[in-house]
Amino acid sequence: MAASGIQANWTGATHGADAVADVQSCTISDGKQLTAFSAGIDRYKRKHAALMAEPSIQITSSDVAKIMSLTGTKDFSITLKDAFGASGGDILYAGENATPEGASTNGSHATFASASVTLRLASDDGATNPLSFTRA
Amino acid sequence: MADLLYPSGPLVSTLVVSPAGLSLGCSLPALTLAVPGALGFPDVQPRGMWRERDVRRAVAELLEATGAFEGLYTGPPERQGQRNDSRAVWVEPIASTERDSWDAAPTGRIDITSQLKITVLARDEIQQIRDDAAEYLLALVNNALNGTNLGGLTMPQFTRVQSWRWKDAAPPERRIEITFGFRYLLDTWNGFNESE
Numbered sequence: 644m645a646a647s648g649i650q651a652n653w654t655g656a657t658h659g660a661d662a663v664a665d666v667q668s669c670t671i672s673d674g675k676q677l678t679a680f681s682a683g684i685d686r687y688k689r690k691h692a693a694l695m696a697e698p699s700i701q702i703t704s705s706d707v708a709k710i711m712s713l714t715g716t717k718d719f720s721i722t723l724k725d726a727f728g729a730s731g732g733d734i735l736y737a738g739e740n741a742t743p744e745g746a747s748t749n750g751s752h753a754t755f756a757s758a759s760v761t762l763r764l765a766s767d768d769g770a771t772n773p774l775s776f777t778r779a
Numbered sequence: 780m781a782d783l784l785y786p787s788g789p790l791v792s793t794l795v796v797s798p799a800g801l802s803l804g805c806s807l808p809a810l811t812l813a814v815p816g817a818l819g820f821p822d823v824q825p826r827g828m829w830r831e832r833d834v835r836r837a838v839a840e841l842l843e844a845t846g847a848f849e850g851l852y853t854g855p856p857e858r859q860g861q862r863n864d865s866r867a868v869w870v871e872p873i874a875s876t877e878r879d880s881w882d883a884a885p886t887g888r889i890d891i892t893s894q895l896k897i898t899v900l901a902r903d904e905i906q907q908i909r910d911d912a913a914e915y916l917l918a919l920v921n922n923a924l925n926g927t928n929l930g931g932l933t934m935p936q937f938t939r940v941q942s943w944r945w946k947d948a949a950p951p952e953r954r955i956e957i958t959f960g961f962r963y964l965l966d967t968w969n970g971f972n973e974s975e
Contacts, residue, residue, distance in 0.1 A: 654883040665881040665888070705881060728885075753936070755880065 646732025650723045656702060658741060658762070659717030665705035667757055669721055671736055673774060674698040674764075698774035700738050703759040710758035713743040719762050722779075731778060739773035740765035829932040830972045831893060834961060835870050837930035838895065841923045842868055847916060856900070866916060867900040873958070885968040894941070897957040904951045913953040917943060920957055929961060937962035 656663040674697040680690035700719060704710050719741035725732025741762035750756030764773035835853075843851055850856055850864035854871060861867070875893040897920055901912035925939040938961040946954040965971065 652882040652884050652887075654886075664883070666883065667881060724882075 644727055644729045646725045646729040647727040648732070649726045650732075650734060651726040652724045654722050654724055656704070656719075656721040658713050658719045658743070659715065661709060661713060661717075663702060663704050663706055663709050663713075666702060666721075667705060668703045669723075670701040671721075671738075671774070671776075672699050672701075696772070698738065698764045698772065700736070700741065700762045700764070700774075701759060702762070703757050705755050705757050707748055707756055707758040710760050711746050711748060713746065713760055713762075716740050716742045716765070719764075733779050734776050735779050736774070736776045738762060738764045739767065829930050829963075830974075831872065831875070833930035834893075834932055834963075835872065835895065837927075838870050838897070838924060838959070841927065841929075842870075842897075842920065845919050845923055847919050855898070864900065865902045866912065867902075868916065868920070869898050871896045871898075887967070889965045889968050889970075890962065891965065892937070892960065892962045895959045895961070897940075897959050898954055899957065900952055900954045902951050902953075906948065906950070906953075909951060909953045910948070913945075913955050917955050917957065920959075924959060932963045933961040934963060 653666045653669050656666050656669070675693050676695050676697070677691040678694045679688040680692065681688045700721070702710070702721070717740075719738040721736050723734040723736065741764050743760045744763050746758060746760040748756060748758045766773045839851055842848060848864075848866050848868045850861055850867040852859055852861065852867065852869035854869055856862065856864060856867050856869065873894040873896050875891055878890040878892065879887070880890045881887045899913060899916035899920060901909045901916060903909035903912060921940050926935045927933070927938055928935050929938060939959070941958045941960045943955050943957040946956060
């Protein structure tokens with residue numbers, strides 16, 4: 644079956660050796676921050692420069708204990724599935740040096756609880772993007 | 780609980796209890812029945828491979844354990860030639876809904892919400908007595924089933940009576956139809972127990 648070219652559902656979330664099951668949502672941000680330039684009598688910005696970026700990944704799961712216990716700086720990976728489940732259609736996201744920040748738990752009455760955490764990614768050399776993605 | 784498989788007579792008269800005792804609460808990993816298969820029951824399934832019929836059996840066991848019912852059936856007793864019980868109850872499936880609550884489908888878990896109809900019947904020539912008795916049976920059903928882990932399958936947090944409806948009295952009978960809900964998880968989308 645040919646890949647659909649559209650994506651649905653996450654799988655295979657891992658932070659180092661910790662696998663995160665029951666993922667409900669995941670947001671991957673390239674974290675690019677644009678700095679705008681203007682001078683003199685300019686009334687509009689004339690340039691936007693991407694001087695700095697800090698990619699991050701936010702993940703929400705019913706695996707509350709796992710989310711709340713993620714710790715340390717480790718590589719993170721997660722796969723966004725092809726909607727048809729076809730080989731070659733998945734997108735594999737990899738985040739280097741992912742450090743958890745701001746884990747929180749939310750549970751409403753008579754629903755399954757969930758927990759969220761943001762993983763901030765760091766570059767080894769300051770020049771290489773710590774966030775990458777490939778088709779597979 | 781032979782009558783839930785073979786609706787030919789009152790359940791209570793054919794209950795088989797193992798020598799070690801039949802667990803009526805459902806906290807043990809497996810129920811032990813004497814001579815599995817003796818009355819046509821299949822062996823009890825291992826945890827994680829239960830079926831909704833096992834939940835209905837567990838409901839029947841808990842209701843039978845109240846000792847309040849003369850007859851316990853899988854449908855209206857008159858359909859089974861039983862019209863004389865002063866107190867009776869029957870358990871019938873209504874519907875289930877599957878929900879995909881997590882990613883990693885189709886290997887992820889699936890969440891199933893189900894409803895049963897439990898009907899209690901009280902029979903007495905005196906209206907007040909039969910209505911009071913019907914309400915008493917309703918209370919018994921609530922107390923016996925709410926918050927239980929039925930058949931090792933259901934989540935106690937979501938296992939409870941949801942509503943009930945008094946049926947018009949048909950002297951000397953009064954019936955109350957109870958909608959009972961439960962919820963369980965399957966480990967995979969194709970994890971249903973196919974055993975017959």
